[in-house]
Amino acid sequence: MKKTKxxxxxxxxxxxFKEKGYQVASMRDxxxxxxxxxxxxxxxxxxxxxxLRKICFDNATCFIQRMEELLHQDISPKEKVRQLIxxxxxxxxxxxxxxxxxxxxxxxxxxxxLSRFLGMRNTYEKQFEAIIKEGIAQKxxxxxxSKIALFTILTSIRWIHYWYKPKRSISLSMIxxxxxxxxxxxxxx
Amino acid sequence: MKKTKxxxxxxxxxxxFKEKGYQVASMRDxxxxxxxxxxxxxxxxxxxxxxLRKICFDNATCFIQRMEELLHQDISPKEKVRQLIxxxxxxxxxxxxxxxxxxxxxxxxxxxxLSRFLGMRNTYEKQFEAIIKEGIAQKxxxxxxSKIALFTILTSIRWIHYWYKPKRSISLSMIxxxxxxxxxxxxxx
DNA sequence: GTCTATAACTTGATAGAC
DNA sequence: GTCTATCAAGTTATAGAC
Numbered sequence: 129m130k131k132t133k134x135x136x137x138x139x140x141x142x143x144x145f146k147e148k149g150y151q152v153a154s155m156r157d158x159x160x161x162x163x164x165x166x167x168x169x170x171x172x173x174x175x176x177x178x179x180l181r182k183i184c185f186d187n188a189t190c191f192i193q194r195m196e197e198l199l200h201q202d203i204s205p206k207e208k209v210r211q212l213i214x215x216x217x218x219x220x221x222x223x224x225x226x227x228x229x230x231x232x233x234x235x236x237x238x239x240x241x242l243s244r245f246l247g248m249r250n251t252y253e254k255q256f257e258a259i260i261k262e263g264i265a266q267k268x269x270x271x272x273x274s275k276i277a278l279f280t281i282l283t284s285i286r287w288i289h290y291w292y293k294p295k296r297s298i299s300l301s302m303i304x305x306x307x308x309x310x311x312x313x314x315x316x317x
Numbered sequence: 318m319k320k321t322k323x324x325x326x327x328x329x330x331x332x333x334f335k336e337k338g339y340q341v342a343s344m345r346d347x348x349x350x351x352x353x354x355x356x357x358x359x360x361x362x363x364x365x366x367x368x369l370r371k372i373c374f375d376n377a378t379c380f381i382q383r384m385e386e387l388l389h390q391d392i393s394p395k396e397k398v399r400q401l402i403x404x405x406x407x408x409x410x411x412x413x414x415x416x417x418x419x420x421x422x423x424x425x426x427x428x429x430x431l432s433r434f435l436g437m438r439n440t441y442e443k444q445f446e447a448i449i450k451e452g453i454a455q456k457x458x459x460x461x462x463s464k465i466a467l468f469t470i471l472t473s474i475r476w477i478h479y480w481y482k483p484k485r486s487i488s489l490s491m492i493x494x495x496x497x498x499x500x501x502x503x504x505x506x
Numbered sequence: 507g508t509c510t511a512t513a514a515c516t517t518g519a520t521a522g523a524c
Numbered sequence: 525g526t527c528t529a530t531c532a533a534g535t536t537a538t539a540g541a542c
Binding site for chain 2: 149152
């Protein structure tokens with residue numbers, strides 16, 4: 129299956145946005161990387177922000193979808209949290225480029241997209257927090273502030289995409305296990 | 318003690334950089350906030366980057382200094398890690414503005430300052446990691462990869478500056494205790 | 507679809523009057 | 525020290541030839 133020029137542009141843009149940041153990356157930079165002049169890009173895409181939007185909303189949708197699946201499963205809050213942590217680690221090691229843009233560059237979205245994005249993120253965080261609260265209520269977790277627990281967990285995984293390289297001697301399952309040891313066991317009662 | 322215009326500019330810049338990011342914040346934005354025209358700023362400061370440099374290196378020096386003090390104290394690795402976590406939380410809640418810039422905007426430093434900054438950060442992380450390694454060797458911590466533990470700890474604290482507002486009903490010591498519960502106890506053997 | 511040329515604008519920083 | 529005016533360079537995006 130041959131890649132279309134459009135796909136090629138989107139992939140090059142994701143990498144460029146990761147390396148330089150959205151604001152600093154210029155359309156001329158991007159055009160160079162796909163062997164085009166800047167003006168020719170606009171035969172394939174509508175605008176610079178269209179690219180950012182796709183990256184941000186594709187990832188947001190992905191996380192929300194996984195959350196929906198999980199909510200319908202009949203497993204304990206403790207197991208749900210473990211699954212979510214594993215999922216975050218998997219995404220972060222599997223697609224480091226787009227997750228970097230998703231994590232760091234969403235703030236460059238313009239309205240009304242920014243508000244829609246923050247709404248989706250908020251929904252996800254509320255659902256995650258509810259699972260933690262349920263775990264605390266069931267005494268599967270120690271009694272801590274659920275928001276502190278939520279943010280500590282979420283951000284403690286955020287360094288991986290920045291640091292992880294597939295060639296490293298360290299395996300994915302080793303990362304998973306160590307983080308679950310450092311985090312998970314602390315939270316559990 | 319009256320604030321000099323220079324101080325006023327530096328403080329307004331830190332807040333502006335936090336809100337918009339260094340690249341997006343313009344000198345015209347900054348001038349507006351201190352009731353000046355953009356060109357007048359240059360009677361007080363040398364360049365936009367001079368402001369960023371001050372914020373980044375002041376903070377880096379602060380963390381390195383605290384580390385030096387700690388290294389000379391005769392306390393266990395476990396206690397050293399707890400003290401470091403407490404210190405990070407204190408800084409993050411005490412000066413949320415400059416810590417945001419320090420955390421997120423250092424990448425906009427130009428050479429040779431960028432390399433010097435990364436060198437300082439690397440020194441700090443190596444010293445922190447050495448303490449963790451010592452704790453593992455002394456069986457005060459569970460056996461985990463020391464780099465994973467380091468990054469998990471460091472980034473798990475990074476959301477605070479972004480989220481913390483002094484008016485919140487939640488106290489500093491409560492944050493400290495909950496994070497130490499979630500993180501600290503997981504790491505300890 | 508790709509190009510050249512350019513519109514319309516913003517950026518950091520400077521010159522020189524007052 | 526602050527201003528107006530301006531420079532030189534950069535930005536996204538479009539018009540129109542081929």
